[in-house]
Every structure is written in C-alpha cells, then in structure tokens.
Amino acid sequence: MQIPAFVDKNPIVRRLPTPVRTRVEAYVDHLNAVLAVENLRVMTRLAPSAARGLFLRQGRSGRARMQARHRAWFDFDYPHDNPEMRALYEKAKRLQWNGATDLDWQTSVDPYDPATPLVDRGFVDWSVFERAGFRPDARARKTFVLKLTAWMLSQFLHGEQGALLAAAQVTEATEQFDGKFYGATQVMDEARHVEVFHRYLTEKLELRYEINDNLFTIIDGLMTDGRWDMKFLGMQILVEGLALGAFATLRRTTHEPLLRELLRRVIHDEARHVRYGILALAPHYRRLSERERREREDWAFEVVVLMRNRFLAHELYEEDFAHLMSRREWNRLVEQMPGLETFRRTMFRRLVPNLRAIGLLTPRVARHYERVGLGRYIHLPSTDRLSDAQMMAG
Ligand SMILES: [Fe+2]
Ligand SMILES: [Fe+2]
Numbered sequence: 001m002q003i004p005a006f007v008d009k010n011p012i013v014r015r016l017p018t019p020v021r022t023r024v025e026a027y028v029d030h031l032n033a034v035l036a037v038e039n040l041r042v043m044t045r046l047a048p049s050a051a052r053g054l055f056l057r058q059g060r061s062g063r064a065r066m067q068a069r070h071r072a073w074f075d076f077d078y079p080h081d082n083p084e085m086r087a088l089y090e091k092a093k094r095l096q097w098n099g100a101t102d103l104d105w106q107t108s109v110d111p112y113d114p115a116t117p118l119v120d121r122g123f124v125d126w127s128v129f130e131r132a133g134f135r136p137d138a139r140a141r142k143t144f145v146l147k148l149t150a151w152m153l154s155q156f157l158h159g160e161q162g163a164l165l166a167a168a169q170v171t172e173a174t175e176q177f178d179g180k181f182y183g184a185t186q187v188m189d190e191a192r193h194v195e196v197f198h199r200y201l202t203e204k205l206e207l208r209y210e211i212n213d214n215l216f217t218i219i220d221g222l223m224t225d226g227r228w229d230m231k232f233l234g235m236q237i238l239v240e241g242l243a244l245g246a247f248a249t250l251r252r253t254t255h256e257p258l259l260r261e262l263l264r265r266v267i268h269d270e271a272r273h274v275r276y277g278i279l280a281l282a283p284h285y286r287r288l289s290e291r292e293r294r295e296r297e298d299w300a301f302e303v304v305v306l307m308r309n310r311f312l313a314h315e316l317y318e319e320d321f322a323h324l325m326s327r328r329e330w331n332r333l334v335e336q337m338p339g340l341e342t343f344r345r346t347m348f349r350r351l352v353p354n355l356r357a358i359g360l361l362t363p364r365v366a367r368h369y370e371r372v373g374l375g376r377y378i379h380l381p382s383t384d385r386l387s388d389a390q391m392m393a394g
C-alpha cells in the first residue's frame with residue numbers, strides 16, 4: 001500500500017514556502033514508510049515509536065524521554081552459567097582502551113586538504129548531482145563531503161548513545177549472570193564510543209547533525225519493548241550490524257589517519273557485541289514457540305527493510321537542498337551515491353548472516369529476503385566466524 005506520489009506534481013504543494021513544503025513531503029515520505037510495513041502485527045508494534053520518531057520528531061527536540069518497561073533480574077546465587085560469555089567478558093576486560101589517551105588527538109584534521117580526503121573520490125558520483133542542477137566547484141564539493149561525513153558520524157554518535165542505554169538495560173534484563181558481567185563491559189565500550197565520536201565531531205569537524213528520524217524510531221522501539229530478547233535483537237544484531245557495515249565502509253574509504261584509527265578500534269569492540277548477541281539469542285530462539293519466533297522473524301525483516309530504504313541523509317537535504325529539488329528527487333539521487341551503495345552492501349553482508357545464525361532466517365521468511373534482493377547474503381559466514389582482518393575489510 002503506497003500513497004501516490006502526488007506531492008512532486010501537485011501545483012499547490014510546489015508553491016508552498018520551502019520549509020512548509022519540506023515538512024509536507026517528509027510526512028508523506030514517512031507515511032509511505034509506515035504503510036510499506038506489510039505485517040500488521042509488526043506495524044501495530046512499531047506504530048507508537050513511529051509516531052514519536054517520524055511524526056512528532058522527538059529526536060529533534062534535544063532530549064527525549066523513553067519509558068522503559070523491562071524486568072530487572074537479580075540472582076543471589078551468583079552462578080557461573082555461561083562459559084562462553086564469561087570468556088568474552090575476560091577478553092573484553094583485556095582489550096579495554098582509553099579514548100582520551102590511546103588516540104592521537106593532536107592530529108590536525110583539515111577536510112579541505114587534498115592529501116587526506118575524508119572519503120575517496122568515488123564515494124559521490126557528481127554527474128548525478130549535475131544532472132539534478134547542482135554544479136558545485138571543487139571547494140563546494142569538499143564542503144558537501146565534509147557535511148556528508150559529519151552526517152554519517154553524527155548518526156554513529158546517536159546510535160552509540162542508543163547502544164549505551166540499551167546495553168545498560170540488557171545488563172539488567174538478562175537472566176544469565178555471566179551475561180551481566182559481559183554486559184557491563186559493553187556499557188563501558190559504548191560510553192567510550194560516544195566519547196570518541198562526539199569528540200571527533202566537536203573538535204575536528206566542528207559540525208554535528210540531529211538524529212535521523214528512522215534511527216530514532218528503531219531505538220525508541222527497542223528501548224521501550226519490555227522483552228529482553230527484542231532489545232538484544234534490535235541493538236546487538238540489527239543496529240550493531242548496521243554500525244559494523246557503516247564503520248567498515250567509512251574506514252575503507254577515508255584517508256584521514258585519526259578517523260581510520262578511531263574506527264579500527266571501535267570495529268574491534270563492536271565485533272564482540274555482535275558475538276554476544278548471537279551467543280544470547282541463538283539458544284533462546286530455539287526454545288521459543290513457532291508463533292513467538294515468527295513474530296521476531298517478521299519484526300527483524302521489517303526493520304531491515306526500513307534500514308535499507310531510510311538512511312538517506314534527509315537532515316542534509318533539509319539544510320542545503322530543499323530549495324533545489326523535491327524530497328523524492330533527493331531520495332533518488334542519494335540512492336545512486338556509490339559510497340552509500342557500498343555501505344548498504346557491507347551492512348547486509350554483516351547483518352543477514354547473523355539473523356541466520358540466531359535462527360531467524362527460516363525458509364518462510366527467507367522468501368521475503370529473496371524478494372527484496374537480499375537473498376544472496378543469507379549463506380555468508382556470520383560475524384562470529386570472521387577474523388579481525390575480514391571484519392576490517394568489510
Ligand atoms: Fe558501539
Ligand atoms: Fe556496540
């Protein structure tokens with residue numbers, strides 16, 4: 001079900017002042033995203049978060065309050081109940097690093113220096129922009145790349161804050177005691193990630209964007225769901241999978257040494273987080289009833305589709321391009337950006353096999369992944385089977 005693309009052609013909408021037209025187009029675009037959710041149960045579950053994120057735009061108000069509903073578990077027997085998680089906890093303690101002192105913050109970052117471009121030349125296809133009537137000179141191209149990089153890093157930053165809070169919730173909500181030990185190290189990891197991304201944006205790029213409405217919606221959905229496994233699934237598998245894809249893509253393309261090292265260290269930490277998600281969820285999902293497992297399968301599929309279609313730098317569009325083109329035209333343009341296409345491929349290479357590893361890619365739902373063009377990722381190795389070098393290669 002889709003609303004017809006009347007907005008592009010409607011003469012009344014076209015004549016609206018740019019800020020009003022931008023708002024109308026955003027609502028229609030969001031409504032289309034919500035209506036594209038095919039599973040009614042999933043749509044009902046996502047609706048409150050979508051209302052807060054997409055329509056009330058609570059992510060843009062500086063602060064947001066999310067009502068947690070999970071149950072916290074104490075265990076006064078202090079059991080040693082999962083040796084693999086305990087081993088991961090030991091590993092995480094050994095590999096802690098200090099974001100303030102282990103990165104060289106003295107590095108001078110100049111986004112306009114041709115020797116250290118923020119992203120490779122091929123990341124943006126300028127001919128597509130030129131066809132849309134935007135013909136930037138060399139400096140304006142660098143400014144655009146700076147803004148695009150700051151937009152991506154800002155989404156990483158906000159995602160990391162979501163991960164920090166979700167990891168704290170998961171530490172309370174998991175019944176496994178070794179899981180709580182490991183979870184505590186992840187809370188520390190995520191705080192460090194917030195610290196380094198925030199510092200990089202503030203001190204080096206001097207630019208930061210608001211949270212993307214769709215990312216807010218996904219984070220809101222998992223933070224307010226009372227079931228511990230939905231938090232794991234949403235954060236450790238889906239959002240972390242997205243993050244691993246994004247970090248690896250940006251690390252491969254950037255020539256800026258501080259950012260490369262920052263991302264290398266963060267990717268190492270994130271790989272542990274995804275591993276934790278697989279360790280916790282695979283046995284749990286084997287025990288669920290058919291009906292409960294189906295609900296998770298459908299929810300994960302819809303969130304994956306949302307992630308594929310919705311990270312289109314609209315914050316950048318609203319700032320600089322709304323007077324030049326419609327939102328639909330922008331969407332088409334960004335979808336053709338080679339760097340973001342690589343990012344989507346890397347993200348699904350990470351994410352889809354992990355869904356298989358936890359048992360959420362049964363033949364029933366695999367058909368849907370095939371239908372939307374993601375079938376080729378199903379049988380690739382999951383993150384827990386990859387070496388560090390493979391993880392960095394993306
Ligand atoms: Fe993180
Ligand atoms: Fe993480």
